[in-house]
Each structure stands twice: as C-alpha cells, then as structure tokens.
Amino acid sequence: MRSLLFKSLVQGPAVIASPGSSEAALAEVGAALEQRIRERLGRSLAIREVDAGSCNGCELEIHALNNPVYDCERFGLKFVASPRHADVLLVTGPVAWNMRQALERTYAATPAPKFVVALGDCAFDCHVFKGSYAIAGAVADIIPVDLTIRGCPPPPLDILRGLLALAEKMSA
Amino acid sequence: MKRPAPLALKALTAGRKPGADGFFRFDVNERDWICLALGCAQGLQDLLALWTEGNVVCMGLCVIPDGLRAIVSHPIKKGQYPSVGLNHPPALRLERTIRDLKGPEAAGHTDPRGWIDHGTWPARKIDQKRPRAASTYTFLPVEGEGLHQIPVGPVHAGIIEPGHFRFTANGEAVARLEERLGYVHRGAEDLIRGRTIADAAALAARISGDNTVAWSWAFARAVEVALGWKVPRRAVLLRAIMAEVERLANHIGDFGAVCNDASVIVIQAQCMLLRETILQQAAQCFGHRLMMDRVIPGGVAVDLTAEAAGSLAALLSRVIGDFDRIVAVYDEAPSLQDRTATTGIVKPELVARFAAGGPVGRASGRACDTRVVYPYAPYDELVLTPALRHEGDVNARLWIRVDEVHSSVDLIRQLLARLEPGPLVAAAPRARQAQACAMVESFRGDVFVSVTLAEAHGVVEIHLRDPSVFQWPLLEAAIEGNIVADFPLCNKSFNCSYAGHDL
Numbered sequence: 027m028r029s030l031l032f033k034s035l036v037q038g039p040a041v042i043a044s045p046g047s048s049e050a051a052l053a054e055v056g057a058a059l060e061q062r063i064r065e066r067l068g069r070s071l072a073i074r075e076v077d078a079g080s081c082n083g084c085e086l087e088i089h090a091l092n093n094p095v096y097d098c099e100r101f102g103l104k105f106v107a108s109p110r111h112a113d114v115l116l117v118t119g120p121v122a123w124n125m126r127q128a129l130e131r132t133y134a135a136t137p138a139p140k141f142v143v144a145l146g147d148c149a150f151d152c153h154v155f156k157g158s159y160a161i162a163g164a165v166a167d168i169i170p171v172d173l174t175i176r177g178c179p180p181p182p183l184d185i186l187r188g189l190l191a192l193a194e195k196m197s198a
Numbered sequence: 199m200k201r202p203a204p205l206a207l208k209a210l211t212a213g214r215k216p217g218a219d220g221f222f223r224f225d226v227n228e229r230d231w232i233c234l235a236l237g238c239a240q241g242l243q244d245l246l247a248l249w250t251e252g253n254v255v256c257m258g259l260c261v262i263p264d265g266l267r268a269i270v271s272h273p274i275k276k277g278q279y280p281s282v283g284l285n286h287p288p289a290l291r292l293e294r295t296i297r298d299l300k301g302p303e304a305a306g307h308t309d310p311r312g313w314i315d316h317g318t319w320p321a322r323k324i325d326q327k328r329p330r331a332a333s334t335y336t337f338l339p340v341e342g343e344g345l346h347q348i349p350v351g352p353v354h355a356g357i358i359e360p361g362h363f364r365f366t367a368n369g370e371a372v373a374r375l376e377e378r379l380g381y382v383h384r385g386a387e388d389l390i391r392g393r394t395i396a397d398a399a400a401l402a403a404r405i406s407g408d409n410t411v412a413w414s415w416a417f418a419r420a421v422e423v424a425l426g427w428k429v430p431r432r433a434v435l436l437r438a439i440m441a442e443v444e445r446l447a448n449h450i451g452d453f454g455a456v457c458n459d460a461s462v463i464v465i466q467a468q469c470m471l472l473r474e475t476i477l478q479q480a481a482q483c484f485g486h487r488l489m490m491d492r493v494i495p496g497g498v499a500v501d502l503t504a505e506a507a508g509s510l511a512a513l514l515s516r517v518i519g520d521f522d523r524i525v526a527v528y529d530e531a532p533s534l535q536d537r538t539a540t541t542g543i544v545k546p547e548l549v550a551r552f553a554a555g556g557p558v559g560r561a562s563g564r565a566c567d568t569r570v571v572y573p574y575a576p577y578d579e580l581v582l583t584p585a586l587r588h589e590g591d592v593n594a595r596l597w598i599r600v601d602e603v604h605s606s607v608d609l610i611r612q613l614l615a616r617l618e619p620g621p622l623v624a625a626a627p628r629a630r631q632a633q634a635c636a637m638v639e640s641f642r643g644d645v646f647v648s649v650t651l652a653e654a655h656g657v658v659e660i661h662l663r664d665p666s667v668f669q670w671p672l673l674e675a676a677i678e679g680n681i682v683a684d685f686p687l688c689n690k691s692f693n694c695s696y697a698g699h700d701l
Contacts, residue, residue, distance in 0.1 A: 027527045030468060040471050075357045079382045081697045083407025083488055088357050090477070093470035107355035123318040124381045124700075125360055128352045154401050159319055160385035179407065181487055 040094045044101065047194050048187035054173055070102030071193050074112035074136065078129045078165065079155070080119030083179040084146040088116065090182040103189050109135040114192065115142045117165045120152035126162045133169045141192060144171045145185065147178045204240040205233030207259050207268055219423040219634040220572065222268035228280050231272045234259065235282040235289070244553035247646050248282060248292040249661040250300050255279040256661070258635070258646065262571050269635060269648070274302045281306040288552045288668060299387070311335060314380040314700065340366040340374050348682065352381045359696035370681040375674045383700040387660050394656040395421055395495050395626075402647070403491050405662055406698030411437075411444040412640030413662075414493035416647040419574065421495045424634035424651050425627050432620035433497035434575050439613045440480075440489045441638070442606040447476040448641040449599040449606070450521060452693050456596055457528060459686040460537040468524045472517060479513050482506055497623030511614055514607045525600050538593040542676040542688035545590060552668045556643025557598040558692055562590035568639035580612050595691040629653050640665065642695065664698030
C-alpha cells in the first residue's frame with residue numbers, strides 16, 4: 027500500500043485537463059433547452075445510466091469517465107443509483123422491447139426538469155440492430171431526447187464534451 | 199424400449215472423420231440422443247451448445263481430455279424433440295430459449311415460462327403459430343419461516359447491463375437467488391440470417407462489447423474454415439495480439455471492480471488507470487479503444503506500425519510492474535481477503551456439470567482454456583501455461599485473472615517477436631454452400647459460433663453461444679448461503695455478459 031501511495035506522490039496526478047464542451051453538442055442542447063428551466067440545477071448534473079439494449083461497449087466507456095484520467099466528478103457530473111436522484115438519464119442501446127417498459131418507468135421516476143441523453147449509434151438510430159423484431163426503436167422513439175452523442179461506442183472524451191455542453195447550457 | 203443408459207460420445211465418433219473445423223458431425227436416433235444427454239449428466243462429455251436449424255435440433259458436445267468435439271443432430275418431429283434438460287439440467291434454459299425464439303418444444307420439459315420472450319414482441323418473423331409467452335413471470339416458490347424477497351433490476355444501481363435478480367433471504371443470508379434474463383435480447387441471430395458475411399461480421403462484433411475481439415475472431419474463423427479461406431500470417435498474429443490486449447484490459451478492470459465492491463477504492467482507482475492506459479494504447483495501435491471491427495473475415499482491418507508495436511512492448515513492462523504492485527496490496531490486506539476468501543464458492547462438480555469456461559471454470563478446477571485444449575493459430579506455436587485453481591471462491595477467481603494477466607503479457611511479447619511484414623487480408627474465395635463451427639477463448643471463457651453459408655445468400659444459419667450462458671446458473675449456486683452484501687463481490691468475480699447471454 028505504501029509503495030502505491032508513494033508512487034502517486036512522485037508521479038503526480040493522472041488526470042487530464044478539461045476537454046471543454048463540444049461545439050456541436052452545445053448547439054444541439056442549446057436549442058433543446060431554450061424553453062426549459064436552466065438555473066434550477068446550478069452547474070452540476072446527477073446522471074442515471076440506463077442500458078436499454080446495449081452490447082455493453084457504451085457502458086465500458088461511460089465507466090471510463092469515472093477513472094482517474096477523466097475524473098468526471100470534478101466537473102459536477104455525478105452518476106447516481108436511482109432515477110429519483112437524477113437530473114439526466116443517459117440511455118444506451120437500441121431500445122429492446124424487453125427493456126421498453128423499464129425505460130419508460132425509469133423516465134417517469136425521474137423528477138422534472140429532466141434531460142435525456144441518447145448515447146451511442148444504437149441509441150441514435152438502432153445502428154446494426156435496425157429492423158429487428160426485438161427492437162422497439164431508437165431512444166428518441168420511446169422518450170424525448172435532448173442530446174445525442176454518436177459513436178460506436180463514443181470514446182470517453184466525446185462523452186465528456188457532450189455532457190459538459192449540457193451542464194454549461196443548463197447553468198447559462 | 200430398454201431403459202436408456204449413459205452413452206459416451208467417443209462410442210459414436212469411432213470410425214468417423216471430423217470436418218475441417220475439428221468437429222464431428224452426424225445424425226443420431228432418438229435413443230442415442232437421450233443417452234448422450236445422460237452421458238453429459240454422468241460427466242462422459244460436456245454440453246457445448248444446444249440450438250435448432252430449420253427442422254433439426256443440434257447439440258454441441260466435447261470431451262476435453264480427448265480433444266473431441268462434435269455436433270450431433272436429430273430431426274424435429276411435429277414441433278418436438280427429445281428433451282436434453284430432463285436428464286441434464288444445464289440444457290433447461292437453452293430449451294426455453296429454443297422454444298421462445300424458434301418454436302420447437304423439448305418433449306418432457308416441464309417449465310412453461312418464457313426465458314428470452316417476455317411477451318413484449320409485437321411482431322415476429324419466425325413461427326407466428328407459437329403461443330406468445332405470458333408477460334407476467336412467476337418465480338419459483340421458496341417456502342419457509344422468516345423468508346423475505348429482494349427484487350433487483352432490470353435497471354441496476356450501477357453502470358451495468360439490465361437483468362433481474364430475485365433474492366429470497368433469511369435475514370442476511372441468501373436462501374435462494376433466481377435470475378431472470380433476456381432484457382437486452384436484440385434478435386442478433388435472426389438479424390444475421392440472410393446477411394452478407396461483412397454485415398454479419400459487424401453484428402458479431404456487437405454481441406457483447408467487452409469481448410468484441412473474441413466474438414469477431416470466432417465468427418471470422420468459422421467463416422474462414424467453412425470456405426477454406428487462408429488468412430495471412432501477419433493477420434493471425436495481429437488478431438492474437440488484439441485478443442490478448444482485450445484480455446489484459448478486462449482482467450485488470452475486473453480485479454479492480456471486485457476490490458471496489460469490498461470498498462478498497464485505491465485498488466479500483468489504480469486498476470482503472472491501468473485499464474485506461476491499455477485502451478489508449480489499443481486506440482494508438484489499432485485505431486479503436488475496444489478494437490471493434492478490427493478482426494474481419496479474411497484477416498484484419500488495420501496494421502500495427504513498428505512505432506506502435508514498440509510503444510505496446512514498452513507499455514507491457516509498465517503494466518506488469520504496476521499491476522504486481524496493486525496485487526501486492528491485495529495480497530497483504532487481510533481485511534480484503536476476509537471478504538473474498540471462502541465467499542461465493544462454486545463446487546468443482548457443479549462447474550464440471552455446467553461445463554463453465556473462463557475464470558469461473560478454471561477457479562473451480564475445470565482445466566478448459568480453448569487456446570490450450572483446442573489450440574488454434576497462432577496459439578498452437580506459443581508457450582502458454584493455463585491458470586488453474588481449485589478453491590472456487592471469489593479469491594480464486596481473482597487469482598486466475600492475476601495469473602492470466604501475466605500470461606497475456608507474455609503471449610503478447612511472443613507475438614510481437616514473431617511479427618513480420620506481410621499482407622493483412624486475403625481475398626475471399628468463391629462463396630459456396632458450407633458449414634463450420636469455431637471456438638475462441640475470450641477473457642470470459644469460450645465463445646462458440648456455428649455458421650452455415652450459402653452460395654447466393656451469405657449467412658443462412660447462425661448460432662452464437664456466449665460463455666455466460668453456462669456461468670449465469672452457477673452464480674445462483676455461488677451466492678447460496680452467503681450474505682446479501684456479498685452478492686456484488688460474487689457477481690463481479692463472475693462478470694457474466696447480459697448482452698452475450700440475451701443476444
């Protein structure tokens with residue numbers, strides 16, 4: 027244990043500087059939030075992740091946001107255990123019919139004002155799973171979406187830039 | 199009819215020749231089908247997979263010490279085939295899956311509940327005649343004084359995949375866990391049927407994102423063996439490098455995640471940092487952090503530059519040094535081992551019966567590593583000592599991962615040393631009617647693919663079997679008698695795939 031702590035002292039932090047917010051995401055959420063309450067949330071977002079049919083690739087990259095390199099909590103982005111604590115639902119995957127009801131219930135359990143981010147190409151347009159009998163649709167077909175972050179899966183930096191844009195617009 | 203007796207696969211393969219993929223293929227009559235199932239229950243052979251193709255039900259079997267593998271088939275008559283699960287319980291969920299997805303019933307199977315079909319699909323292309331599964335689900339009854347139920351999921355508290363766990367607890371102790379899966383069923387097999395090989399490969403890469411390289415490789419190998427498609431040597435070596443990098447990243451991530459569930463955050467942080475470094479290296483080497491779509495039928499989609507190979511080699515020394523330091527912290531923390539040692543024990547008999555692969559099997563004495571028992575190129579020329587433990591607890595599953603991190607680093611070094619310039623992909627041979635199976639060792643265990651190709655229609659039949667299929671049921675056994683609070687430890691030490699199971 028001591029050797030680990032000592033190494034951390036000598037090496038300095040692994041964390042990267044803020045990547046800033048993505049221009050495209052800023053424009054997208056800017057338009058989406060115009061009619062909504064912004065100042066309520068301050069500059070922090072409680073995020074509830076929902077896998078609605080993902081291959082788990084997106085989950086791996088969302089997980090990475092919490093690692094010491096991206097350390098998303100320093101930007102006020104915090105993953106919470108219940109939709110009742112959440113400002114944002116971060117939804118991955120094409121929405122499987124078998125997950126549709128759970129997604130709708132999670133959305134209903136999230137207090138307003140709430141925001142939905144569709145993460146990954148499957149969440150955007152079902153990607154390779156388009157046309158399956160088992161898929162109910164893209165995330166926007168099931169619940170209203172405020173921001174889409176594309177990629178298969180989007181790398182952590184892209185996810186961070188998108189979420190930062192959301193946080194920025196909300197507190198603007 | 200005389201009472202059926204257990205039958206060894208070996209008795210039927212004598213005098214036959216295996217296909218180019220190493221699998222024997224033959225039809226059996228009803229009696230032999232049942233007797234082979236009884237043989238599985240007796241431990242004479244392992245059940246690899248069970249699925250249907252058109253009017254035929256197929257059973258994948260293997261005998262590890264003999265390196266024997268076979269696909270035996272039996273006709274489906276009037277929508278029925280003789281049940282395997284009746285004599286060999288690991289097949290029960292597979293038979294429910296067949297009924298849900300294709301329609302045929304296993305005669306004698308007594309569980310009427312849907313498994314993958316939750317009664318939500320509005321339209322189905324396949325077997326419209328079959329009665330739809332009920333949308334309500336009855337969990338098996340658990341009776342006794344002072345019992346209470348804890349329902350968990352499908353949406354879990356962490357950033358994980360969806361599934362439902364129904365715990366019945368007596369105070370803190372878990373009396374029973376029953377899983378309900380199928381929430382992320384995307385209809386992958388059905389989507390693949392009728393697709394071109396390239397389209398099918400893109401779907402195979404997205405069966406389970408964390409072992410995307412292994413899935414892509416297994417699919418590619420099945421197609422290549424079927425068509426006699428010769429893969430360039432450099433591509434074979436690069437595939438194995440990717441597969442081992444994938445194993446490294448996942449094993450290190452899992453090691454940290456288990457420690458995190460015992461609240462030792464420092465190990466988790468260090469492991470996540472290492473995992474991130476490896477993924478960034480993967481992106482530098484192969485252009486994608488998870489190396490998705492990099493293994494393609496016929497070869498690989500990207501080359502490894504000399505510069506990237508050099509930085510990968512340099513990273514390996516750092517990874518192994520850092521990881522050993524992290525493992526030393528684990529090894530010297532009795533409070534941590536108090537949580538992992540003797541927790542979530544899976545008995546060797548049970549692992550053998552379910553033929554569970556990966557760290558789950560190898561931590562309970564089942565010496566099955568596809569890279570060693572059914573070696574495929576390039577593992578047939580590499581030195582690899584498979585990890586093996588016998589305690590079957592969370593601690594043993596962690597040590598298997600530690601051992602495999604070391605062997606993966608060693609393998610990548612051997613592979614890098616063998617790299618020579620050469621082509622990355624071979625031109626596809628003429629499409630034809632052909633069939634083949636392939637197995638590849640992912641970080642989680644053996645993934646199994648069976649494909650049938652047709653001249654004009656690409657992939658006409660496919661079956662994909664994730665290692666999780668035979669590991670999920672064992673998690674129910676692992677938690678029995680443990681406290682509820684130890685479930686996350688048990689679950690993470692298994693790290694089964696929901697997407698891979700549900701397809």
